[in-house]
Amino acid sequence: MTTGDTRQGADVGAGAGTGSGSGGSWIDEALREHDHAEASQAEASRPADPGGRRVLPVADRERQVLDRIDRARRRRPRVREERITMSHGAGGKATRTLVEAVFLDAFRNEQLEPLEDAAELSMSGVRTALTTDSYVVSPLFFPGGDIGDLAINGTVNDLAVAGATPLYLSAGFILEEGFPVADLLRVTESMRDAAAAAGVRVVTGDTKVVQRGKADGCYINTAGVGLLSRDVALGVAHARPGDAIIVSGPIGDHGVTIMLARGELDIEADIVSDTAPLNGLIARLLDAVPEVRAMRDATRGGVATILNEIASAAEAGVLVREDDVPVRTEVRGACELLGIDPMYVACEGRLVAVVPGDRADVAIAALRADPLGCDAAVIGHVTDGPPGIVQLKTAFGGTRIVDLLVGDPLPRIC
Amino acid sequence: MPAMRFVDEFRDADQARALAAKIAALCEPGRQYKLMEVCGGHTHTIYKHGLEDYLPESITLVHGPGCPVCVIPMGRVDDAMHLAAREDVIMTSFGDMMRVPGSTGSFFDAKASGTDIRMVYSPLDSLKIARQNPDRQVVFMAIGFETTAPSTAMTMLRAAAEGLSNFSVFCNHVTIVPAIKAILDSPDLRLDGFIGPGHVSTVIGCRPYEFIARDYGKPVVVAGFEPLDILQSIYMLMLQLSAGRSEVENQYSRVVPWNGNMVALKAIGETMELRPYFEWRGLGFISHSALKVKEKYAAMDAERLFSVPGVRVADPKACQCGEVLKGVLKPWECKVFGTACTPETPIGTCMVSPEGACAAYYNFGRVERHRVPEAAGVSSAAAGKS
Numbered sequence: 024m025t026t027g028d029t030r031q032g033a034d035v036g037a038g039a040g041t042g043s044g045s046g047g048s049w050i051d052e053a054l055r056e057h058d059h060a061e062a063s064q065a066e067a068s069r070p071a072d073p074g075g076r077r078v079l080p081v082a083d084r085e086r087q088v089l090d091r092i093d094r095a096r097r098r099r100p101r102v103r104e105e106r107i108t109m110s111h112g113a114g115g116k117a118t119r120t121l122v123e124a125v126f127l128d129a130f131r132n133e134q135l136e137p138l139e140d141a142a143e144l145s146m147s148g149v150r151t152a153l154t155t156d157s158y159v160v161s162p163l164f165f166p167g168g169d170i171g172d173l174a175i176n177g178t179v180n181d182l183a184v185a186g187a188t189p190l191y192l193s194a195g196f197i198l199e200e201g202f203p204v205a206d207l208l209r210v211t212e213s214m215r216d217a218a219a220a221a222g223v224r225v226v227t228g229d230t231k232v233v234q235r236g237k238a239d240g241c242y243i244n245t246a247g248v249g250l251l252s253r254d255v256a257l258g259v260a261h262a263r264p265g266d267a268i269i270v271s272g273p274i275g276d277h278g279v280t281i282m283l284a285r286g287e288l289d290i291e292a293d294i295v296s297d298t299a300p301l302n303g304l305i306a307r308l309l310d311a312v313p314e315v316r317a318m319r320d321a322t323r324g325g326v327a328t329i330l331n332e333i334a335s336a337a338e339a340g341v342l343v344r345e346d347d348v349p350v351r352t353e354v355r356g357a358c359e360l361l362g363i364d365p366m367y368v369a370c371e372g373r374l375v376a377v378v379p380g381d382r383a384d385v386a387i388a389a390l391r392a393d394p395l396g397c398d399a400a401v402i403g404h405v406t407d408g409p410p411g412i413v414q415l416k417t418a419f420g421g422t423r424i425v426d427l428l429v430g431d432p433l434p435r436i437c
Numbered sequence: 438m439p440a441m442r443f444v445d446e447f448r449d450a451d452q453a454r455a456l457a458a459k460i461a462a463l464c465e466p467g468r469q470y471k472l473m474e475v476c477g478g479h480t481h482t483i484y485k486h487g488l489e490d491y492l493p494e495s496i497t498l499v500h501g502p503g504c505p506v507c508v509i510p511m512g513r514v515d516d517a518m519h520l521a522a523r524e525d526v527i528m529t530s531f532g533d534m535m536r537v538p539g540s541t542g543s544f545f546d547a548k549a550s551g552t553d554i555r556m557v558y559s560p561l562d563s564l565k566i567a568r569q570n571p572d573r574q575v576v577f578m579a580i581g582f583e584t585t586a587p588s589t590a591m592t593m594l595r596a597a598a599e600g601l602s603n604f605s606v607f608c609n610h611v612t613i614v615p616a617i618k619a620i621l622d623s624p625d626l627r628l629d630g631f632i633g634p635g636h637v638s639t640v641i642g643c644r645p646y647e648f649i650a651r652d653y654g655k656p657v658v659v660a661g662f663e664p665l666d667i668l669q670s671i672y673m674l675m676l677q678l679s680a681g682r683s684e685v686e687n688q689y690s691r692v693v694p695w696n697g698n699m700v701a702l703k704a705i706g707e708t709m710e711l712r713p714y715f716e717w718r719g720l721g722f723i724s725h726s727a728l729k730v731k732e733k734y735a736a737m738d739a740e741r742l743f744s745v746p747g748v749r750v751a752d753p754k755a756c757q758c759g760e761v762l763k764g765v766l767k768p769w770e771c772k773v774f775g776t777a778c779t780p781e782t783p784i785g786t787c788m789v790s791p792e793g794a795c796a797a798y799y800n801f802g803r804v805e806r807h808r809v810p811e812a813a814g815v816s817s818a819a820a821g822k823s
């Protein structure tokens with residue numbers, strides 16, 4: 024091997040590029056972007072720093088780097104990959120980038136823009152909420168539920184957290200050639216039962232069949248409409264310092280159940296999915312505390328993703344105490360073994376609510392009066408700490424941040 | 438949260454405060470201490486639990502080269518891609534490796550473009566895939582230190598026992614001691630002591646580190662992976678430093694036998710041998726620092742079965758992974774840290790693996806330290822905290 028063989032990685036990186044046609048690789052482009060941002064920043068800060076070459080203390084230099092990163096993160100999101108990867112569906116950073124850079128960019132309008140779980144629509148003076156969700160969970164049947172009740176509960180919950188009363192759902196099925204009819208009957212029966220439990224009707228639908236190998240058994244899409252009859256103003260941007268952040272019960276049950284149900288890990292534990300309709304629980308909460316600022320159901324990306332959404336939309340800090348986050352011992356154990364943080368594991372029947380700090384006790388009491396909320400807990404607060412940053416006081420007594428998830432620990436969770 | 442056995446007792450905040458006070462008391466005024474945690478697993482624990490909050494300002498933890506994914510040079514990723522691109526090959530890999538950038542993208546990118554690369558939790562899963570696909574060659578992308586080499590070796594022995602003819606290994610196993618020696622010989626850095634790698638030591642034991650204490654006069658404490666393990670190891674290092682001792686000690690004795698694991702070492706010795714030299718990302722070529730498949734198992738050696746280009750690819754100019762791996766730079770001191778290089782679009786390997794120093798700092802540590810009062814030699818009670 025001679026040095027003649029040595030190529031610059033940055034020069035041969037074309038092909039993994041952005042398709043911008045500029046000829047350089049994404050690395051080159053990222054570096055150019057970086058240099059440009061740095062140059063303009065240096066320009067802006069020059070008058071304030073006449074000393075110029077003075078070497079700053081370590082802590083100050085670290086602070087400068089953190090500020091620089093903060094600016095980089097505020098730049099307009101752009102999809103750098105040439106193809107969709109599993110990360111784009113994981114609910115973390117890549118998903119957010121894809122949604123903002125592709126979908127929001129294409130469809131931008133005032134109903135879509137807030138990127139809440141459901142869109143608020145006003146039709147002939149009637150305020151309604153509309154949402155849609157697709158379900159590709161694998162396996163189709165798992166302890167505590169199946170793709171059918173997931174498809175009903177997920178859409179019901181997206182409407183409920185928007186403050187709407189869920190009313191009507193659609194159901195679209197994409198079925199693979201060879202899928203057992205008995206399984207389809209099982210799925211539709213649990214959809215029927217879940218709809219009855221949530222007090223909604225499936226009023227329209229669609230069926231498509233694709234060749235064997237072109238889908239994995241059964242995929243379901245549901246859309247739902249609900250009535251916005253309450254006088255509440257919900258949205259994560261409404262959160263402000265001092266607000267309490269509440270979860271309605273132990274987190275991560277669904278994700279860990281699915282992980283174990285796949286049988287790839289040879290771990291057994293007594294855990295079932297938490298899939299459940301939250302509209303009843305939410306009605307209780309809103310009756311008791313109409314001042315609720317925001318609600319989310321913690322699905323893909325887990326509670327950590329929602330905390331980040333709160334911090335960034337409210338331009339405030341969030342501080343959570345690890346000791347206060349309810350997690351079942353079985354779930355913690357499985358997560359410890361697998362090196363996964365329960366804060367990122369999906370739930371399918373857990374509410375995250377932001378309420379004014381002085382209303383937290385009332386909210387907790389209201390939630391605990393319902394069987395679905397009996398383990399509700401305040402896990403942290405919105406703070407005037409660094410905006411957009413979620414900090415965790417660890418059980419060990421240290422402090423760290425909780426960022427958006429990168430990559431996908433577990434695809435096809437719902 | 439209910440307490441969890443074997444976990445919570447190693448994360449007890451009261452014990453941590455007590456240790457922090459003892460550590461602070463051992464610091465000589467005006468002296469700076471640089472301790473290297475060799476293993477990326479320790480780096481991860483340190484940031485994930487916010488352990489630096491318990492250390493006085495005079496103790497700096499320097500992150501070492503013990504992150505399996507971080508030390509793989511770009512050329513080896515390209516070689517693996519070359520193998521994976523063959524129609525007759527199914528490549529299997531640990532999840533960590535999937536996002537490591539080669540010069541034309543990562544395994545994940547290749548997978549999205551139709552290359553058959555499958556993620557496995559254990560190398561044994563590769564044998565299952567080999568049995569199911571008798572007409573294709575299943576190549577396991579073997580990476581890691583002595584921690585993972587035994588599982589690769591056992592998988593090879595199992596394949597041989599079964600007479601499986603379509604399983605092979607693309608061997609990138611490396612050994613930790615030559616890398617530590619390279620760091621000790623590097624003029625860039627003055628270290629005071631080492632937090633020794635716990636998992637590697639379960640296999641090789643503690644003896645291989647004796648030269649560090651003997652020839653270089655630096656203390657070594659082999660440490661476990663819970664935050665109290667690491668804090669206790671720092672305390673043990675500080676005890677040695679304050680007494681002017683330099684010895685190898687074993688904090689992780691509940692898992693690490695002093696002489697290592699003979700069965701595991703035998704399995705490695707049966708199937709693999711040292712390479713004359715191997716390229717490490719950022720550290721360059723290091724003699725006798727990696728393993729290759731032995732001649733006896735040539736039929737399971739992907740490098741012998743297929744032609745591997747073996748082209749050397751230099752790291753991107755802006756990437757300072759080498760300096761980070763040697764502990765010369767803190768992650769945030771790298772020019773592109775957090776701006777051009779982030780976990781979602783990593784340029785360097787240190788930003789990829791959860792054990793990489795840059796990823797650990799970016800994901801967990803990007804916040805000002807909130808030191809506990811004990812770290813400054815004050816008790817929490819005196820500082821008005823319960």
